[in-house]
Structures are given as structure tokens and as C-alpha cells.
Amino acid sequence: MFFVKTENTLRNKINILKKNKKQIGFIPTMGNLHNGHLMLIKKAKQIADIIIVSIYVNPMQFDCKNDFKNYPRTLKNDYLKLKKNNVDLVFSPTNLFSKYNSLKYQTFVEVPKFSSIAEGINRHLHFRGVSTVLTKLFNLIKPNIALFGEKDYQQLQLVHKLVRDLSFDIKIISIPTVRLKNGLALSSRNNNLSKKELKIAPQLYNILKKAKIKLIHSKQTIESIKSEIKKDLLDSGFIPDSIFIRDALNLEKINNNSKKAIILIAVWLGKTRLIDNLKINLF
Numbered sequence: 001m002f003f004v005k006t007e008n009t010l011r012n013k014i015n016i017l018k019k020n021k022k023q024i025g026f027i028p029t030m031g032n033l034h035n036g037h038l039m040l041i042k043k044a045k046q047i048a049d050i051i052i053v054s055i056y057v058n059p060m061q062f063d064c065k066n067d068f069k070n071y072p073r074t075l076k077n078d079y080l081k082l083k084k085n086n087v088d089l090v091f092s093p094t095n096l097f098s099k100y101n102s103l104k105y106q107t108f109v110e111v112p113k114f115s116s117i118a119e120g121i122n123r124h125l126h127f128r129g130v131s132t133v134l135t136k137l138f139n140l141i142k143p144n145i146a147l148f149g150e151k152d153y154q155q156l157q158l159v160h161k162l163v164r165d166l167s168f169d170i171k172i173i174s175i176p177t178v179r180l181k182n183g184l185a186l187s188s189r190n191n192n193l194s195k196k197e198l199k200i201a202p203q204l205y206n207i208l209k210k211a212k213i214k215l216i217h218s219k220q221t222i223e224s225i226k227s228e229i230k231k232d233l234l235d236s237g238f239i240p241d242s243i244f245i246r247d248a249l250n251l252e253k254i255n256n257n258s259k260k261a262i263i264l265i266a267v268w269l270g271k272t273r274l275i276d277n278l279k280i281n282l283f
């Protein structure tokens with residue numbers, strides 16, 4: 001496995017791989033790897049020849065300095081996991097947004113439709129940071145396929161739009177959310193939960209499932225279901241951050257033509273922010 005830290009070394013390696021006409025499968029991550037990430041690697045191996053994983057805690061996508069500082073960083077352990085899983089190349093740059101000619105980084109990519117709702121409401125710059133870093137990584141790595149988890153559903157929709165709008169020749173593949181047996185979606189942020197919080201956290205998925213049943217079987221309005229989700233979250237010990245029920249295809253409001261809905265929830269559990277979602281067939 002190659003460990004690459006600089007853009008120049010990465011470009012050289014990519015040029016060699018491209019000459020050999022290998023299909024490159026790329027998985028962007030922020031490290032602290034868990035089974036969700038490993039399932040993305042497993043999927044990538046089924047459809048690509050060369051597997052590249054990036055590990056970069058992207059400062060641009062954190063609205064809050066403390067959140068960035070406290071993000072779990074476990075690079076050595078991550079390297080071992082990636083090696084064991086036969087990844088071909090790890091790109092873990094120190095800084096992708098360095099100064100140039102004494103000017104700080106200037107260029108941003110934005111997909112306003114997907115960056116201003118749901119998770120983006122209280123995190124104004126988050127998705128701009130995501131689309132900018134992904135654009136940079138796509139330009140550097142030039143993957144044929146890039147893989148993402150449905151755990152970050154809004155991000156996945158944003159990536160589809162970004163790739164389409166900017167004509168990246170990249171196939172986007174997604175995998176379902178990987179969960180613990182108790183329903184808790186795997187997340188690097190789970191490491192920041194206390195023992196007590198770890199007992200509460202799985203309730204998030206139960207609340208989603210309860211809302212799904214209401215959405216399918218009751219005649220309640222979306223607003224009323226959202227109010228009940230909020231109450232359930234508060235009763236369980238979460239502080240709701242955003243609750244959205246939208247058309248799963250485009251994150252527009254649900255209408256008579258909507259075939260699938262998505263419930264997107266972001267909550268605070270103590271000092272940790274958790275997100276989860278559930279897709280629902282409406283017909």
C-alpha cells in the first residue's frame with residue numbers, strides 16, 4: 001500500500017495508474033475508520049481495480065472550531081486497517097488549502113440547493129466545504145468510480161448533482177447505512193459518546209422507524225409527524241437540530257408524484273452531533 005501525503009506525489013502515482021488503464025475506485029473519508037468505511041472498500045473492490053482512500057479532516061466543512069479540534073484522529077490505526085483490507089493507496093494530506101503567493105485559499109464550489117436545507121440550515125458553510133474538497137480530490141485522483149454512504153444522504157445527493165453539473169466523468173456508487181445490532185448508525189463521532197449517551201443513541205433509529213410507520217399508514221400531515229419526532233427526540237434525551245421529511249429523489253417538498261420520501265434527522269446528544277435518515281416507499 002502506498003502512503004501519499006503530497007499532491008505532487010499523488011499526481012505522479014495517478015498518472016502511472018491511468019497509463020495502465022486501471023479502473024480507479026475512490027473513497028473519501030475523514031478517517032477514524034469503522035465498518036461503514038470498510039464496507040465501502042469492500043464494495044469498491046467488487047467494481048474497481050485500484051482502491052484509493054483519502055483521509056483528510058477537512059477544516060472547511062466544520063462550522064465550529066471546537067468540533068474540528070475534537071474530531072477523532074487515529075491515522076496510525078487507520079493505516080493498519082487499510083493495509084489489512086488491501087487498499088492500494090492512501091492519500092492523507094496535511095493541508096489541502098494552503099496559501100499561495102501569500103494569499104489564503106480563495107476558490108469555492110457550491111451546490112446551493114443541497115447546502116441550504118436540512119443539515120445545512122444550522123451549518124451554513126458545511127456543504128460548501130464538502131463540495132469544494134470533493135472537487136479538489138476528484139481533480140487530483142481522477143477516479144472512475146467514487147463511493148459514498150447513504151448515512152450522509154444529503155451529502156450523497158449533493159455529490160450526484162456536483163458530478164453532473166461540473167461534468168466529472170465519475171460514476172457515483174452508494175451503500176446502505178451500516179448499523180450496530182441495536183440500530184445505531186456507525187459514525188466516527190460515536191467515539192465521543194459517554195456510556196450513558198451510548199445507551200440513548202440507538203433510540204434515534206427507533207424514532208425514525210416509528211415515523212416511517214406513521215408516514216405510510218396514518219393520515220397525519222408532514223408537519224404533525226415532524227412535531228411528534230421532535231417530541232420523541234426530546235423525551236429520549238436528544239436536542240433536535242433539524243428534522244426534514246422530503247422527496248428522496250431531489251430533497252424537494254413531498255408532492256403527489258413523490259415515490260420515495262426521506263426523513264433526515266440531525267440531533268445533539270450532549271456535545272456530540274449525530275445524523276441519521278430513513279428512506280420510505282410511498283407507493
Ligand code: AMP
Binds near residue numbers: 040152177
Ligand atoms: P466520513 O469519514 O464520516 O466523512 O465518511 C466517509 C464516507 O463513509 C462517507 O461517504 C460516509 O457516508 C460513509 N459512511 C460513514 N458512516 C457510514 C455508515 N455507518 N454506513 C455507511 N457509510 C458510512
